[in-house]
Amino acid sequence: MKHNFKKIESKWQRKWExxxxxxxxxxLDKPKFYGLVEFPYPSGAGMHVGHIKAYSSxxxxxxxRRMEGYNVLFPIGFDAFGLPTENYAIKTATHPRIITDxxxxxxxxxxxxxxxxxxxxxxxxxxxxxxxKWTQWIFLKMFEKGLVYRDKAWVNYCPSCKVVLSNEDSQGxxxxxxxxxxxQKSKDVWYLRITQYADKLLEGLDTVSYPENIRQQQVxxxxxxxxxxxxxxxxxxxxxxxxxxTRPDTLFGVTFMVIAPEHPxxxxxxxxxxxxxAVEAYRAECNKKTEFERTQLVKDKTGVKLEGLEGxxxxxxxxxxxxxxxxxxxxxxxxxxMAVPAHDxxxxxxxxxxxxxxxxxxxxxxxxxxxxxxxxxxVNSDFLNGYTNKKDSxxxxxxxxxxxxxxxxxxxxxxxxxxxxxxxxxxxxxxxVHCPVCGDxxxxxxxxPLRLPKVENFAPGSEGESPxxxxxxxxxxxxxxxxGDAKRETDTMPQWAGSSWYFLRYIDPNNDEVFxxxxxxxxxxxxxxxxxxxxxxxxxxxxxxxxxxxxxxxGVVNTPEPYAKRSAQGLILGPDGDKMSKSKGNxxxxxxxxxxxxxxxxxxxxxxxxxxGVATPWNDSSAKGCKRFLxxxxxxxxxxxxxxxxxEFQSKLHKTIKKVSADIEDMKFNTAIASLMILVNDVYAAGxxxxxxxxxxxxxxxxxAPHLCEEIWETIGGEGFxxxxxxxxxxxxKTVDATKEIGVQVNGKLKGTIVIPTDAEKEQVLExxxxxxxxxxxxxxxxxxxxxYVPNKIVNFVVK
RNA sequence: GCGGGUAUGGUGAAAUAGGCAGACACAAGAGACUUAAAAUCUCUCGGGAGCAAUCCCGUGCCGGUUCAAGUCCGGCUACCCGCACCA
Numbered sequence: 001m002k003h004n005f006k007k008i009e010s011k012w013q014r015k016w017e018x019x020x021x022x023x024x025x026x027x028l029d030k031p032k033f034y035g036l037v038e039f040p041y042p043s044g045a046g047m048h049v050g051h052i053k054a055y056s057s058x059x060x061x062x063x064x065r066r067m068e069g070y071n072v073l074f075p076i077g078f079d080a081f082g083l084p085t086e087n088y089a090i091k092t093a094t095h096p097r098i099i100t101d102x103x104x105x106x107x108x109x110x111x112x113x114x115x116x117x118x119x120x121x122x123x124x125x126x127x128x129x130x131x132x133k134w135t136q137w138i139f140l141k142m143f144e145k146g147l148v149y150r151d152k153a154w155v156n157y158c159p160s161c162k163v164v165l166s167n168e169d170s171q172g173x174x175x176x177x178x179x180x181x182x183x184q185k186s187k188d189v190w191y192l193r194i195t196q197y198a199d200k201l202l203e204g205l206d207t208v209s210y211p212e213n214i215r216q217q218q219v220x221x222x223x224x225x226x227x228x229x230x231x232x233x234x235x236x237x238x239x240x241x242x243x244x245x246t247r248p249d250t251l252f253g254v255t256f257m258v259i260a261p262e263h264p265x266x267x268x269x270x271x272x273x274x275x276x277x278a279v280e281a282y283r284a285e286c287n288k289k290t291e292f293e294r295t296q297l298v299k300d301k302t303g304v305k306l307e308g309l310e311g312x313x314x315x316x317x318x319x320x321x322x323x324x325x326x327x328x329x330x331x332x333x334x335x336x337x338m339a340v341p342a343h344d345x346x347x348x349x350x351x352x353x354x355x356x357x358x359x360x361x362x363x364x365x366x367x368x369x370x371x372x373x374x375x376x377x378x379v380n381s382d383f384l385n386g387y388t389n390k391k392d393s394x395x396x397x398x399x400x401x402x403x404x405x406x407x408x409x410x411x412x413x414x415x416x417x418x419x420x421x422x423x424x425x426x427x428x429x430x431x432x433v434h435c436p437v438c439g440d441x442x443x444x445x446x447x448x449p450l451r452l453p454k455v456e457n458f459a460p461g462s463e464g465e466s467p468x469x470x471x472x473x474x475x476x477x478x479x480x481x482x483x484g485d486a487k488r489e490t491d492t493m494p495q496w497a498g499s500s501w502y503f504l505r506y507i508d509p510n511n512d513e514v515f516x517x518x519x520x521x522x523x524x525x526x527x528x529x530x531x532x533x534x535x536x537x538x539x540x541x542x543x544x545x546x547x548x549x550x551x552x553x554x555g556v557v558n559t560p561e562p563y564a565k566r567s568a569q570g571l572i573l574g575p576d577g578d579k580m581s582k583s584k585g586n587x588x589x590x591x592x593x594x595x596x597x598x599x600x601x602x603x604x605x606x607x608x609x610x611x612x613g614v615a616t617p618w619n620d621s622s623a624k625g626c627k628r629f630l631x632x633x634x635x636x637x638x639x640x641x642x643x644x645x646x647x648e649f650q651s652k653l654h655k656t657i658k659k660v661s662a663d664i665e666d667m668k669f670n671t672a673i674a675s676l677m678i679l680v681n682d683v684y685a686a687g688x689x690x691x692x693x694x695x696x697x698x699x700x701x702x703x704x705a706p707h708l709c710e711e712i713w714e715t716i717g718g719e720g721f722x723x724x725x726x727x728x729x730x731x732x733x734k735t736v737d738a739t740k741e742i743g744v745q746v747n748g749k750l751k752g753t754i755v756i757p758t759d760a761e762k763e764q765v766l767e768x769x770x771x772x773x774x775x776x777x778x779x780x781x782x783x784x785x786x787x788x789y790v791p792n793k794i795v796n797f798v799v800k
Numbered sequence: 801g802c803g804g805g806u807a808u809g810g811u812g813a814a815a816u817a818g819g820c821a822g823a824c825a826c827a828a829g830a831g832a833c834u835u836a837a838a839a840u841c842u843c844u845c846g847g848g849a850g851c852a853a854u855c856c857c858g859u860g861c862c863g864g865u866u867c868a869a870g871u872c873c874g875g876c877u878a879c880c881c882g883c884a885c886c887a
Contacts, residue, residue: 213804213881220803220883227887245887258887301885327885337887345801346885414886534881608825610812615880622812622826629825662816671814674824681824743820748868750820788867794819798867 001715003634005598008711013115015710021721022066022117024073026508026520032073033065034524036503036563038532038540039077039124042103043084047110049580049590049618050533053606054569057667058531059116060607063703064664066117067727073524074117075506077124078104081132082495083161083177086426090458096426100127110591114599115707117723122509126498131505132428133449134515135497138547140431140442141554147193148420150440155419157185162464164189166419166494169539184287185464190430190491191417197546198222198413200560204545209565211613214537221538223414228398230338230407232257233312235319237269241311244333244412248401249393252381253340253361255351257311257322258303260330261286266306274307279324286326301327301350313338314406315382325350333412345371418543420494425458425467427492435479435486444480452492466490499540500547503527503562515556522558530563541566567667570614572606577617588618600705601627607669607704626673630708632680633701637715641688650734652682653693657730660700669704676701691716696728744769745796751778754795762789769795 016022035058040051062074080100089096104125111118124131142148156170157163160180164187169176194201202222205215227246234241241257259265261283270276282304303325310319327346328337341351341358348371351358358367361381365372378387383400387393401407421430431443431450443450453474458467468474468490479486501515507524508516532540541563548562573579574586581587593602605626610616645653656679663672679697683689689697694716702709702722713722737758742765744752752774756765766787769775779799786798 216804217882223883223886225886243887247887325885327887329886332886334887339887344887346887349885412886414883538882608812614806616812619812619826625825670812671824674814677824741820745819745868748866753820786867788819790819790868794868796819796867 001637003631009707012707012710028071030071033070034073035062036527036530042107049588060703075122076118080127129449136431156182162460190421194418229410235310242334243336248397250340251315253359254338255357256339260328260335262330272308342367421491423466430489432489433486438481500544526559526564529565531567573617597627608673654730654734657728746778
């Protein structure tokens with residue numbers, strides 16, 4: 001048979017869709033498998049070849065699971081709120097709804113042309129009001145539980161997108177969307193108290209199967225540290241200056257304090273600060289610096305001493321100067337530090353610039369040269385002198401601080417609360433009403449969804465307020481509590497909201513009563529295997545784990561963690577080895593490949609091209625090689641024989657079943673495909689194959705190249721869909737050979753190979769090895785001093 | 801600076817738990833078929849020496865453990881990813 005991919009691919013895609021053979025059935029009395037891939041943002045550009053690779057892994061596993069008898073849920077949907085659509089809407093004066101619908105239509109057709117076995121009856125769209133009703137519902141539940149708060153704050157603001165960004169969206173001081181420099185702006189911000197879940201998110205990592213690098217990235221992102229909060233008195237003022245430190249045991253080495261330039265103490269006691277001019281000048285200078293300069297370039301210490309205020313070290317009563325400096329951040333800890341120059345390099349550098357005292361309290365380094373951050377004996381530290389163990393000295397100091405009421409042990413996180421509002425149109429409206437009497441009031445649950453109103457002009461206002469603020473009919477409303485005149489919140493939720501719980505909605509996508517039926521959740525959750533990109537490890541994954549954990553604490557889902565297992569694909573690079581980008585002109589369009597080589601070739605190649613987790617350049621000739629392989633498979637129907645299979649071929653076949661089965665589970669798709677290529681080469685060498693053996697072969701290949709395998713199955717008279725046939729089981733006894741070829745080494749160097757009966761006795765093997773001509777020659781006149789035999793692997797003679 | 805990872809032919813890459821390095825492909829070269837080309841099929845294909853049998857070298861670098869190291873240990877180097885004046 002010829003491989004007429006154009007004809008057979010559309011034929012089988014239609015059949016699969018008509019008969020809905022990939023539909024997941026709720027509550028079936030079968031083991032379940034929930035395979036998940038990150039749902040796409042339906043951009044106008046259409047599908048990227050990276051999508052194909054990202055989905056192909058779980059696609060292959062899901063197809064294998066179905067054949068193994070599992071009830072499989074492998075869904076797809078669209079994460080469709082977001083800025084690119086909104087910007088395109090502004091540019092073309094088209095409503096984002098229309099653009100989104102068009103793009104979803106386009107994406108769906110493209111996905112279908114690759115033959116992915118999604119359950120198309122469960123498609124979700126985060127911009128559908130039936131969906132975002134429940135996004136708003138979860139938000140209100142969080143509001144109800146005190147996990148939502150509003151605060152005026154200095155925030156990351158992108159002047160180009162005119163939008164407030166979360167910490168995560170402005171990494172490196174650049175806007176994640178447009179890459180402009182982010183500035184600090186004082187704004188009204190809605191926060192989700194994700195920090196309250198920091199420990200739960202950390203602990204949850206021990207209960208799931210994530211690759212080490214992903215686990216580590218999440219641990220770093222949460223950034224838990226333990227230490228102590230200590231109150232320092234300030235001369236002449238009532239307030240205490242609270243600092244956070246991880247090394248409270250170095251308190252006797254404190255020689256000055258540093259507070260962030262934005263620290264409220266400064267304005268509060270401005271009248272006592274004699275050099276307010278210099279302070280203001282320094283603050284202005286800091287404000288001018290971009291985040292990039294502040295964190296990347298300027299490691300030189302700068303600062304200004306606050307004249308008129310002095311700190312008092314609570315453990316020894318010493319007066320110490322207070323500085324402002326931009327190396328202390330308002331956003332971490334308390335925005336104030338005690339400086340121990342002898343044992344912290346930054347404090348050391350600062351002390352050198354300003355000529356401050358450096359007092360050693362831990363022995364072991366040379367504080368003339370640099371700060372010593374290692375362990376050692378405590379000195380100059382009163383009751384801590386003589387301690388050599390960091391843990392003990394810290395514990396003792398915390399005990400002392402708590403006894404005297406001047407400090408306490410505490411925990412800090414690098415992770416900050418999640419800035420949750422955006423001044424944009426194309427997002428979920430935040431369902432809150434501002435009442436002059438009652439304050440912030442939740443929109444009643446029965447009024448959800450709070451729909452996005454129709455707008456003529458989607459552009460944000462000049463001050464960066466939401467386009468919704470211009471719609472009086474939306475803004476003006478009655479307070480749900482007191483019935484008085486009130487105004488609606490006009491900001492919308494960030495892009496990440498909809499994707500924070502979408503995997504739950506797939507389970508029950510059309511439910512109008514609850515976000516998903518509890519029994520169905522119990523059946524399907526958790527997600528058994530989730531594949532996606534590394535770029536979503538610290539945002540989407542942490543956010544969605546947080547939301548899911550919240551829902552668990554609320555008692556509405558059955559598992560604390562949403563994803564039992566996570567994997568990540570490596571990028572497909574352009575043929576030139578660079579990251580694909582339009583500007584470089586090295587983008588591969590997957591649909592071009594489908595047209596030219598077929599979907600089966602595309603699917604097979606993206607998994608064959610290399611290690612699944614590693615970035616690999618696209619190589620068109622290699623892709624063609626996969627096409628060649630599939631053509632050779634198609635032609636096997638011309639080699640059919642009625643003759644029974646040979647024991648040799650049975651052995652090869654069963655070894656291949658074993659290898660392919662194991663490799664798919666280990667995501668070693670490249671070697672799984674390679675072993676199928678070897679098997680096909682073996683058939684060509686033998687000249688013929690019988691129907692039974694060919695059936696096994698196409699079953700193994702079916703998850704990778706399903707259209708072709710279905711067609712072959714039909715051609716050789718198979719009944720029903722091969723995609724629903726049973727996965728081959730190997731016979732272990734047939735994977736063991738009667739004889740084995742092993743190497744024989746002399747002094748660790750390979751000198752010959754011998755054939756031995758499998759599991760032969762050591763003496764028998766050594767006998768054969770000694771008798772080998774080449775081995776004898778290598779030994780020559782020398783004496784054998786040691787004989788090593790590793791069963792079925794190798795013989796080594798040590799000679800002198 | 802901290803954390804994670806990677807390094808193997810001309811290329812993408814294989815190598816179970818320390819046991820025949822380079823499977824499977826791609827590219828290249830030669831040949832067959834063809835009026836010709838494409839496609840297909842056959843052969844060669846890490847480096848060096850040799851007519852050859854064969855021998856020597858070879859998994860980023862230096863050292864170690866071992867009968868045996870791509871694999872384990874110690875010390876480097878380069879690159880990639882993430883975080884970063886985090887107190």
